[in-house]
Amino acid sequence: MVLVLGVSAGAGGARAVLTHSDQPHLPPIDQCQVPRRAGGGIEEPVFEAIRQMHGAADRRDELISVMAVTCRCPLHADTIRTGAGGQQVTIVDEPLAQLRYLRFTGQLPDSGSVILYDLGSSGLTITHAHCRTDTILSSKRSTVLGGDGYDALLRWRLARGGVLTDKPTSRHHREELSSARVVTAIDTSTGGRVVVTRSDLAELCAASIHHSASFVRQIIEEAGVRPEAMVLLGGCTRNPSIREELAELVDLPIIYDPEPDYVSARGAVLLAAERPGGDVRMARARCGATLVATTVDRRKLIAAVAVTVALCAIIAGLLATNKGSNRPEEGAPTPVEIIAPSPGPFG
Numbered sequence: 001m002v003l004v005l006g007v008s009a010g011a012g013g014a015r016a017v018l019t020h021s022d023q024p025h026l027p028p029i030d031q032c033q034v035p036r037r038a039g040g041g042i043e044e045p046v047f048e049a050i051r052q053m054h055g056a057a058d059r060r061d062e063l064i065s066v067m068a069v070t071c072r073c074p075l076h077a078d079t080i081r082t083g084a085g086g087q088q089v090t091i092v093d094e095p096l097a098q099l100r101y102l103r104f105t106g107q108l109p110d111s112g113s114v115i116l117y118d119l120g121s122s123g124l125t126i127t128h129a130h131c132r133t134d135t136i137l138s139s140k141r142s143t144v145l146g147g148d149g150y151d152a153l154l155r156w157r158l159a160r161g162g163v164l165t166d167k168p169t170s171r172h173h174r175e176e177l178s179s180a181r182v183v184t185a186i187d188t189s190t191g192g193r194v195v196v197t198r199s200d201l202a203e204l205c206a207a208s209i210h211h212s213a214s215f216v217r218q219i220i221e222e223a224g225v226r227p228e229a230m231v232l233l234g235g236c237t238r239n240p241s242i243r244e245e246l247a248e249l250v251d252l253p254i255i256y257d258p259e260p261d262y263v264s265a266r267g268a269v270l271l272a273a274e275r276p277g278g279d280v281r282m283a284r285a286r287c288g289a290t291l292v293a294t295t296v297d298r299r300k301l302i303a304a305v306a307v308t309v310a311l312c313a314i315i316a317g318l319l320a321t322n323k324g325s326n327r328p329e330e331g332a333p334t335p336v337e338i339i340a341p342s343p344g345p346f347g
Contacts (some may be wrong), residue, residue, distance in 0.1 A: 003029070005067040006051050008094065009046045009076055009121035012036055012147075016049035018056055018064070021273035024266040025105050030056035031262070042076050043083035050087075057316050068272030068280075070094040070264045072125065072141075077279070090272045093282040094118075095127045097267030098233060099134055104270055107255050112228035113137060115216055115252065115266040119242070120234040120261070121147035126215050128223050133285045137223040138214060145208045147236045150174055152205040154196070161194035163187040178238040202241035209242060213249035223285075225308030229253040234259040 002021040007014055013035040019028040032052050034045035046069055057064050068090040071077040077091045095116055102108040109131050109326060116127040123143040129136050155170045163185045165173075175197045176183045183192045222225060230252040237260045247254050257263050271280050 002065045002273055003057060003062050004269045004272050005057075005064050006265040006272060007046055007049050007067070007069045007269065008097070008262075008264035009042055009069055009071050009080060010120055011042065014045035014049045015262055015265050016053050017262060017269060018053045019266075019269055021065075021269065023103065028084075029060070038307040041079060041083075043079050046080055046102035047083060059289050066272045066276040067091065067163065068092050068097075070086060070097045070268045088277055090268075090276060090278065090280060092268050092271050092280045095129055095136060095139075095266045096134055096280060096282040097271055098231070098266070099129060099131070100270050101263050101267035102121065102231060102255065102257070103131075103266075105257070107139075107231075107257065109228040113223075113341060114255070115219070115227045115230040117212075117230055117237070117246070119146065119212070119236040121236075124212055124215070124234075126212075126219050128219050128225070128227060130285070131228070133283070135285050137225060137285045138219050140219055142215065147171070147174070149208065150201070150205055150236065154201065157196065157200060157204060158185050160196050161185075162190070162192040163194045164189070168246065174201065174236075175238070178240070187295075196230055198239070198241050201239070205242060206245065207246045210249060213246065216250050224324075227252060229255050231255040231257075231258045233257075233263055257339040265279050 003018070004015060005018050006024070007016045013033065015033050016031060017024070017028045017032045019026065030053060032049055034049045034052070036042065038190045050067060054064060067087070069080055070092045071080060072094050080089065081091060089275075098116055098118075099108060099114075102114075108114065111132055113128060113130045116125070116129060118125040118127070123141055124145040125139070125141045127136060127139040134304065151167060151170045151174055154174050155165055158165055158170065158173075164187055165185060173183050173185055173196065177196070181198045183196055185196060186192070216230065217283050230250055232243060232245070232254060237246075237256065243254065243256060259266075274341075
């Protein structure tokens with residue numbers, strides 16, 4: 001069997017899966033997650049993940065036959081291609097890898113189209129894709145919604161209770177709430193404690209989830225094609241409350257893989273084995289379907305994220321008043337960033 005490495009590259013870092021080409025759905029030989037260093041390029045975590053997985057293969061006295069890296073946009077692809085040096089790496093469009101793995105596992109409808117709802121740490125990407133032809137009908141991305149923003153809201157919630165935390169700790173608590181209904185946050189300096197429930201997190205995220213549902217409806221209207229289902233991807237969708245909220249807001253059957261943040265890397269494994277070397281690109285139904293944040297009804301957008309902006313401002317104030325603390329200061333998170341339209345197949 002061929003040993004293949006699949007890596008998904010994102011703004012928040014990289015995830016890698018080392019497995020045999022015909023077993024991407026089984027527990028992998030090894031896997032890793034490498035966060036992106038503050039100020040570092042997107043290629044850094046990718047090649048660190050590749051280095052770690054080569055080490056895992058060497059310890060088994062095996063050779064990685066082919067590697068594939070999924071990318072969301074041409075800029076990321078160019079950066080990784082340049083950094084590859086002499087390594088032969090297959091560059092794959094991320095939605096194509098996602099569709100390929102869903103088809104392999106039998107989760108993808110045989111006909112019609114699906115919405116790929118990919119909610120990661122740095123933002124939300126929605127892709128409307130045709131299942132049979134693997135063609136993008138329309139796509140949008142926004143950094144208004146994402147795990148980084150949810151972490152900031154959770155830090156605000158904890159600060160209200162007298163517990164100050166850093167970014168990694170708040171993210172750890174948010175991820176804990178994907179499997180536990182209740183977590184207790186502790187301030188290591190003061191000993192203060194705050195109990196946070198999954199319902200509390202759902203309430204904090206409700207406004208942004210409602211706004212994302214309007215994104216989905218808009219992208220369906222633009223394509224003029226009703227999808228067969230919506231696929232929930234990205235680490236944030238591990239939270240049951242977010243999945244339940246989306247199922248209520250969007251009138252579509254929901255497809256959910258148990259490891260939604262590794263679907264891209266597993267699809268890369270399949271495509272790497274099938275098409276080693278070069279790039280694997282995805283067709284678009286029309287040149288106007290660029291990957292941008294919504295540019296219509298900006299007042300509605302501002303209203304939808306007003307709560308997030310206000311809460312992040314509160315966080316900034318709390319952090320500013322904490323200058324006397326012996327812990328390192330954190331800068332206030334950027335609450336809203338809207339990506340304007342740009343040329344190219346993925347904007």
